[in-house]
Every structure is written in structure tokens, then in C-alpha cells.
Amino acid sequence: MFGLDIRDFFTGRQPWPRLLRLVEQLPRTSRVQAALAADEQRAEALLDLAVDDEEQEARPPLETWSQEAELLAHIADLLAHLRADYAQVNSKNHRRRNPQPVPRPETGVERVRRRRERRQHRDLATALLPDKPVKEASSHHGP
Numbered sequence: 001m002f003g004l005d006i007r008d009f010f011t012g013r014q015p016w017p018r019l020l021r022l023v024e025q026l027p028r029t030s031r032v033q034a035a036l037a038a039d040e041q042r043a044e045a046l047l048d049l050a051v052d053d054e055e056q057e058a059r060p061p062l063e064t065w066s067q068e069a070e071l072l073a074h075i076a077d078l079l080a081h082l083r084a085d086y087a088q089v090n091s092k093n094h095r096r097r098n099p100q101p102v103p104r105p106e107t108g109v110e111r112v113r114r115r116r117e118r119r120q121h122r123d124l125a126t127a128l129l130p131d132k133p134v135k136e137a138s139s140h141h142g143p
Helices: 007-011 016-024 031-038 040-049 067-089 108-128
Strands: none
Touching (some): 007 016, 016 031
16 A cells, blocks of 8 residues: 555564554554554553543544534534433423534644643642642533
8 A cells, every 4th residue: 555565664674663654544444443443452551541531532533534524523413402402392490411512633723722721720720729739620622
């Protein structure tokens, strides 16, 4: 697919990081990506590396996100809101639970913005409550 001989990685003619970068570029539907997704040892290692629940949130990669995927996610979000509306109308207390949107890819700008917001929260909390440990603010993702 990439015009390379796989043996070159084992003989040292090609560096291993290049192979890893190439594997990461394979479609999610490839056998390699399917095997990686099904690997429980890899999943354990990834979860051990995750800092908090927010980082564990499954987000699709930007490079495989298509216009069709965006439209399907939008339709799924609309259906979830219709279900929430229906449940609200038919419940005794008429409370509405807002559904979570379908995860979308995250850009570098969004990641930097989220880190800045966390830093501002931490700095403000530290200034206002100098004697208390500061818990990181949780940011909610939305479309």
C-alpha cells in the first residue's frame, strides 16, 4: 500500500516509528486497526495511561471524519433530543434530561482552548481558596 517492504523495518533500513505512523493512517475498517481495537492488553495499557475520564472519551479521528459522518451524527443528536422531549412530555414531573451529543473529532484549537480554560479555573480557584486543593474543572463537549 505504501510502496515499502515490511522486511526493511526488521533489518533496520526503515525506522520503527515510521511503521507506527503508517499503521495509524490505515482506515479504521482495516484488519490491523480492528485487531488493535480488539486487543484487551492494549486497552488496559491505554486506560492506565489516561489521566482522567475526559481523556478516555472516545472521539473519532479527524482524518476519518467525513461529511456523511457529520450528517449522521447530527441526525443521531436530533433523534436523541426528540426522545428527550417525548420522555419529558410523558413523565410525571416533566423534567427533561439533555442528551449527550455524539462525539465529534477534536481539533488542536479545541484542545488548547480546553487546557486554557482548565488553567484559568485552577488559577482562579487557587487565588480564591489558597488553603484548599483544587480539583480540575470538567468541561463538557458539545457540537
